[in-house]
Structure formats: C-alpha cells, structure tokens
Amino acid sequence: MRLGSPELALLVLALPFVSFLVLALIRPLRRSGRPAALVSILAMAGALGAAAALTWQAIPVARDVNPSVLWSWLPADGGPMASVGVWVDGMAMQMCVLVTLISLLVQIYSSSYLADEPPASLGRYYAYHSLFAFSMLGLVLSPGFLQMFVFWELVGLCSYLLIGYWYDRPSAARAAVKAFWITKLGDLGFVAGIVMLWAATGTFDFWPLFQAAQAGTLQVDGLATIMFLIYLGAVGKSAQFPLHIWLPDAMEGPTPVSALIHAATMVTAGVYMVARAYPLFALVPSVLMLIAWVGAFTALLAATMACVERDIKRVLAYSTVSQLGYMMAANGAGAPGAAFQHLTTHGVFKALLFLGAGIVIHHFHTNDVFRMGGLFRQRPWVGGAFLVATLALAGVWPLPGFFSKEAVLGAVLDAHLSVPFLMLIATSFLTAFYMFRVVFLTFFGHAHAEHHEHPAPPIAMDAVCRALAVLTLALGLRAALTGHHAEGPAWLPWISLAWAGAGIVLAWTVYQARAVDPARLSAALAPIDILARRRYFLDAIFAGAYRFLLLGLSQVIGWVDRYVVDGVLNALSAGALRAGDTLRRLQTGRAQDYVYGVALGVLLLLVWAQLG
Amino acid sequence: MPLAAYLVLAALVFVIGLFGVLTRRNAVGILLGIELMLNAVNINLVAFARFRADLAGLVFTLFTIAITVAEVAVGLAIVIVIFRVRRTIEADHLDLLRG
Amino acid sequence: MTEIVGFWVAAAVLVGASLAVVLTPNLFHAVLWLAAALVATGGIFLLLDSPFLFGVQLLLYAGGVVTIVVFAIMLTERLVGASIRQTSRFVFSGAVLAAAVFAAIMGFVLQGGAVARPIAGGDQLRELGRALAGPFGVPLQLLGVLLVIALLGALYFARAED
Numbered sequence: 001m002r003l004g005s006p007e008l009a010l011l012v013l014a015l016p017f018v019s020f021l022v023l024a025l026i027r028p029l030r031r032s033g034r035p036a037a038l039v040s041i042l043a044m045a046g047a048l049g050a051a052a053a054l055t056w057q058a059i060p061v062a063r064d065v066n067p068s069v070l071w072s073w074l075p076a077d078g079g080p081m082a083s084v085g086v087w088v089d090g091m092a093m094q095m096c097v098l099v100t101l102i103s104l105l106v107q108i109y110s111s112s113y114l115a116d117e118p119p120a121s122l123g124r125y126y127a128y129h130s131l132f133a134f135s136m137l138g139l140v141l142s143p144g145f146l147q148m149f150v151f152w153e154l155v156g157l158c159s160y161l162l163i164g165y166w167y168d169r170p171s172a173a174r175a176a177v178k179a180f181w182i183t184k185l186g187d188l189g190f191v192a193g194i195v196m197l198w199a200a201t202g203t204f205d206f207w208p209l210f211q212a213a214q215a216g217t218l219q220v221d222g223l224a225t226i227m228f229l230i231y232l233g234a235v236g237k238s239a240q241f242p243l244h245i246w247l248p249d250a251m252e253g254p255t256p257v258s259a260l261i262h263a264a265t266m267v268t269a270g271v272y273m274v275a276r277a278y279p280l281f282a283l284v285p286s287v288l289m290l291i292a293w294v295g296a297f298t299a300l301l302a303a304t305m306a307c308v309e310r311d312i313k314r315v316l317a318y319s320t321v322s323q324l325g326y327m328m329a330a331n332g333a334g335a336p337g338a339a340f341q342h343l344t345t346h347g348v349f350k351a352l353l354f355l356g357a358g359i360v361i362h363h364f365h366t367n368d369v370f371r372m373g374g375l376f377r378q379r380p381w382v383g384g385a386f387l388v389a390t391l392a393l394a395g396v397w398p399l400p401g402f403f404s405k406e407a408v409l410g411a412v413l414d415a416h417l418s419v420p421f422l423m424l425i426a427t428s429f430l431t432a433f434y435m436f437r438v439v440f441l442t443f444f445g446h447a448h449a450e451h452h453e454h455p456a457p458p459i460a461m462d463a464v465c466r467a468l469a470v471l472t473l474a475l476g477l478r479a480a481l482t483g484h485h486a487e488g489p490a491w492l493p494w495i496s497l498a499w500a501g502a503g504i505v506l507a508w509t510v511y512q513a514r515a516v517d518p519a520r521l522s523a524a525l526a527p528i529d530i531l532a533r534r535r536y537f538l539d540a541i542f543a544g545a546y547r548f549l550l551l552g553l554s555q556v557i558g559w560v561d562r563y564v565v566d567g568v569l570n571a572l573s574a575g576a577l578r579a580g581d582t583l584r585r586l587q588t589g590r591a592q593d594y595v596y597g598v599a600l601g602v603l604l605l606l607v608w609a610q611l612g
Numbered sequence: 613m614p615l616a617a618y619l620v621l622a623a624l625v626f627v628i629g630l631f632g633v634l635t636r637r638n639a640v641g642i643l644l645g646i647e648l649m650l651n652a653v654n655i656n657l658v659a660f661a662r663f664r665a666d667l668a669g670l671v672f673t674l675f676t677i678a679i680t681v682a683e684v685a686v687g688l689a690i691v692i693v694i695f696r697v698r699r700t701i702e703a704d705h706l707d708l709l710r711g
Numbered sequence: 712m713t714e715i716v717g718f719w720v721a722a723a724v725l726v727g728a729s730l731a732v733v734l735t736p737n738l739f740h741a742v743l744w745l746a747a748a749l750v751a752t753g754g755i756f757l758l759l760d761s762p763f764l765f766g767v768q769l770l771l772y773a774g775g776v777v778t779i780v781v782f783a784i785m786l787t788e789r790l791v792g793a794s795i796r797q798t799s800r801f802v803f804s805g806a807v808l809a810a811a812v813f814a815a816i817m818g819f820v821l822q823g824g825a826v827a828r829p830i831a832g833g834d835q836l837r838e839l840g841r842a843l844a845g846p847f848g849v850p851l852q853l854l855g856v857l858l859v860i861a862l863l864g865a866l867y868f869a870r871a872e873d
Binding site for chain 3: 613614615616617618619620621623624625626627628629630631632634635636637638640641643644645647648651654655658659661662663664665667668670671673674675677678679680681682683684685686688689690691692693695701704
C-alpha cells in the first residue's frame, strides 16, 4: 500500500474548486468565454501536476496504516457525528491522476469543439466542468461514506447540468432530467444503506469499518441488506441493468461532456465506490454474487444493443455500459483490483473514442454511422487514433484493454462464476463486432455523399486525440513489457483474443467486404435483433411505470388536494370573507363613532374595576 | 373644601367635554371638547398634588398644558388642511376610512 | 370661608361655561366660553395654592390656545365665506354615555375616604423650579423638543400650497 501526502491531496481538490468559485462569482470573467476557459484549464493543469506529484511522492507503507486524515464535522452530543477529510491510498491517487488528466484533456478539446458557442455559455460550461472535477476528486478522496455521498450527489448534479448544457433543446433538457432521476433512484438505496450502516456501527468512516471487517469483528444485523442498498447507488451511477437507460440518452450533451462522463467522472464513481468499500462487500458473498451476475448481464445486454445502434455516440454509450458491466463483474468476483485496472484503462481509451467521435461528427455533421464513410483516407491521424482505441476496447494485444479485460475474465473464472464468464466472453466477441462495425462504416468504405469542404479539425482537438492515443499505446506497451499478467489459465488470453478476432472478422465480412447482407444477418437473429432495437422495451417499461404508478399516484394526490385540502381552505376563506363583509359595517370611518367605542370601553373598565 | 369636591368638579367638566366630543359635528367644536377634558384632568392633578403635598402633580400639569398647546396647534393645522382639501370641517363627512 | 365661597363661584362659572362650550350653536361664542372656562380653572388652581400654574393657565391656555382657535375659525370662515354654525348629533346618546361615565367615576370618588388638607408651606415656586431643573430636567428638555416639532409640523401642514 502506498500513502500520499494529505496536503497535496487537498491541493488537488482545491484547485478545481477555486476555479469554480472564481468562475461562478466573477460574472464578467465567466461571461467572457475564452478567458474563463483559460482559468479552468490552468487550474486543471495545476491539479494534474499536483496529482502527479502526489503519486510521485507517495511512500510505501504497511497495510495497517490508516491512509486517511480526518477533521470532525457535524458536532453532536457525545462527539462529532461524522468527519470529513482525505483518504490518500494508491487507488485514490491513481484515480486522481486519471480524473485530472481526462478533465484537462477534455477541457482543452472543448475549447475548440465549442468555439462557436456564445462566450457566456462557454463560461458557464467551464464553471460546470471545474465543479464536476472538484466533485469527482472529492468523491475519490473521501474517507467515509457521508462525504462520499455528498460528492456523489454533486457529481450527479454536475452531470445533470452538463447533459442539459443546451437546455433550450427539449431533448437535452429531458435527457438531463432523466439522468438525474434515474441515478437518484439508485441514490435512494445508497443513502438508506449508509444511514443504516451508521445506525448499526455509529460511524461513516471507512477506516474503522474496514478494520473491523478485516478483523471479523463487525457485527451488523442485516449487513447483506445494507450492502445491497449501497450497491443500488452504484447501479444507478454506473448504469447497471436495469438503471442503465439514462446513459444512452445522456448523449444529448456536448460530445466532450460524454467523454468526461464516460471516462472519468460520472459512471466510474459507482465502480470506484464498490471497489473502495470492497472490504465490506467481501463480508456478504450473496451481494457479491448478485453484483457479478448483474454486471455480466449488463455487459451482454448493452453489447447487443450497441450492435444495432445507428448513432455513433449511442454505440459508444452502450459500449460504456457494457464495459461497466465488466468492471462490476470483477468487483463481484472479488477482484476490485482488476475492476479498477479496467476502469483506468477504459477511462483513457473511452475518452479517446468519444473525442475521436466528436471529430467524426464534426466532419460528417451527422451521428448516423450509415451516412458516413471513407474518413480514414482524409484524416489518417484521427482514424489511427480511433483505431487504437477501438482495438484497445476490443481487447487486442498489446493494448491496455487486453490486459485489464483479461484480468477481469481471469478473476470471474477464478470465482467459479461460469455463466457470467460465458456472458463476458460473448460480450468480448460482440464488443469487437460492434466497434469494428463503426470503424468500417465510418473510416473505410466509400464516402456516401460528396461533402463540399471540410476544414481540418482544430489543432487542439487533434492534439488531444493524438496524446490520448500515445497514452493508450504507452499503457499497453508498459503492461506488455513489465509482463504484468493476471493469474488465470494459459488458454484464457487465446480464447478472448480469438473471440475478439472473430468479432472483427465478422464485422469486416458484413460491413467492409459486404459478403453477408446485414439484413440477412439480423433476420437470422430476429428475436434478439428486434428486442435489441427496441432496447428490450426497458425504456417503455420505465415510461409505463412512470405513467401508471407515478402519474396515477399524482392524480390521487391531486384529487385529494383539489377537493379535500382546497375544499377546507375554500370554506375557511369564504367564511372569513362573509364575516368581514358583515363586520365592515362597524367601520363607519367617522371619528366620533370611534370615540363612542373608546368611551364605552372606558366605561366598561371603570365598572369592571369597581365590581372587581 | 375636601378633595372630593375638586374631584367631582373635575369629573363633571370631563364628561361635559366628552359630551361635546361625542356630539359636535364641527371639527373645531370637537377640539374644544378635548380642551375641556384635558382641563378637567389638570384640575385633578393639581388637587392631588395639593392634598398629597407632591410636586410631581404640578410638574405633570405643566407638561400637560404644554402638550395641549402643541396638540391644538397641530390639530388646527390639520383642520385647516382638511378644510382646504374637502371644503368642509364637518366630522361626519370625513369618512374616507369607511369599511 | 373665602375658599368655600371661591370654590362655589369658580365651580359654577366653570360648569356653566363648559356647558355653553358644548351647547352653543355659534362656534365663535363657544371659543369665548372656553376662554371663560379656562380662566375659571385658573381660579381653581389659585384655590389650590398654585399661583404659578394660574399664571401659566392664563398665559398659555386662555391666551395662547384661544387665540389660535380664534385665528383658525376666522381663517376657515374667510375661506368658506359664511359664519360657521355648528350643530350637534346624537345628543341623547352622547348625554347618556357621558352621564354613565360620570356615574362610574363618582363611584371611585365616593369610595375614597376624606383626605386631610395639609397646611401649605414653603416656597412652592422655588420647589417647582428645583424639580424641573433636577429630577424632571430631561422630560423638560424633551418637552421643548416636542414643542418645536409641533410648531414645525403645524407650519408644514398649514403652509400655503405652491
């Protein structure tokens, strides 16, 4: 275990927050657009530097050293109720680097991507970005459930704000609200779980909880229920079945926002939380089993939907859901390390995929992959970078996705979860297929319509993609050279490579060589095809539940409000009005009539005083 | 004369003033009634001061007189303003506050 | 003996003048009757060994107040162009209420026992002066402020519209 300096961690946390405060409070700066972007980017660069220094300066310590620094909070009778602070272990530090790096690159990219936005909106965008980075870093560095929950909700708020960045588009506003409410559904479980845990143990802090859990002295009734509720928070945040439906709609936000949400700041929070609280989850095998099954099922389900999606961003969104399923499956299989490894590598190449997709969309002015084609010849660098990321996602040696996916698969196999393992293997085939489907349709094949003129993507966007591609390659090569191998049977890498290869070949056959008509392929798989195209009716089920349960309940409440509550109030107000109408005659407005009143009052007082 | 004689006299003047305030239609007439009532109070104060050998009653009377003067001045100024605006000083006609 | 005679004379004048104030239909006459009532009150003050208050009563009340009221009446009469007659309203109910209040006050007065009248002694005026400069100093100053404010207020209300 490695321990970082808490001061540096606080600096990492403070820089984006200061940037947010500056942008939020100084209105002229915010509304000036590009200077606001510069402030945010500089702060983010500083935070990245601090995070790197934090990792660099970290010192190895024994496992039983408390990595958190706490300050008491919420004073109450008999000591503080909770504490805030920072928890600086290896996972947190690595996550800090990932979050600040992706945030920085996305912010640089956005300055070009959103160059046409009005300056005021651009300033708002960067203020949200800074707050987003701050919230995620706070979540990562949380030393306890309560602080984690606070930042957890802040992350949800920021994703709402950024998904709804173009709030004047009805679809964006609806997607933002959907993302917010669906994740809130999971958060209900999360908050109930941590409050129950607090009621049972009297603390929100990780360290005492983990110590007790590892020593086997944590005696909590219904721990399985509590951990299941906490897991529900991760289900919402990390888009696990059945709460995954918000993530594809979240594509209504600007593309860089999608990159940020998918790679570093939003959806990873759930995986990170489960990995962080793993010592507690380890006590309840039933919940772990559930996590693994749901994860693997989510991975497969999302992969099938990605295969039939025409919108390039939605394909990527489903692939994120699918990869999150991998991570959760690893968590459930008892390998939070593998989950976290996949989280980081996935963060890098998924950011690259989204930012590359941003350039693609910029080029074709459409999201529909069937109306694209032949981009590779015009933009070999973009194509190369996208291809690197695609190969990484498909899990091809020697890219980082290969190693982390192998670690996940090895862990699931190790835990004797054979059905989830088969689902994940199938998913890796589908992943290769749908990603190369996008690559062949977009970058190869022939251009559909003659576009007039396409300026090269701005240097900033291009440079960010190249940097991420280089980083992806470097991560992969490092893993390959250090021989960092997950345990598992020797045939495992070959199997997963073979399936990935099969997926690529199938995609090539169908969409490049056109040896097989896609229509016949979907006809052959008709039931799945139809279900996947309809998104397994999950959106419809949610909409129906919303309509019948929520709206029905609202109607009942509305009726009660209209006729019972309002009726009482109306009767009261009508009575008051009538009484006022009668009593107003007392007010003649003539001064002497009031003197009569005064004199009568004095008389009454006199009589009363004498009789009393 | 006993204290009670002064008090009865004061009470009599007081209720005469009250009667004036209650019955006069003219705003100046009402003011005159108020003057009578205040005067009756002064008689009471001086009588108590004399019979209890307490100077405070005299001081209070002085204050009452001075305040009465101020009140009359302001009251009459208001009457004049009302007259200017409404062309009447009939108290019955001044009922803008009627409910 | 002088006191008894003086009291009854002063009381008769005071009550008679007061009744005239509230009953006479001519407003101008009512003011003159008020002056008479105020002077009679001053006489009562004299009977109560307060010559200073008698002076104040004559100067401020009978002199000042009556003069102001006369001015006001003349001003409004000039504006309306006719002598102001005043009438009464609800005379009966007013009389009943006033009588009832009188009876109630009488109840208190008659309850109280006889109070001996102490011998007047000392220089009352000097004592009064000491009291006004000493314990009642601050209220006296405040009174001065009040008078100034009332004066300014009256001026403000009654100023000519421009």
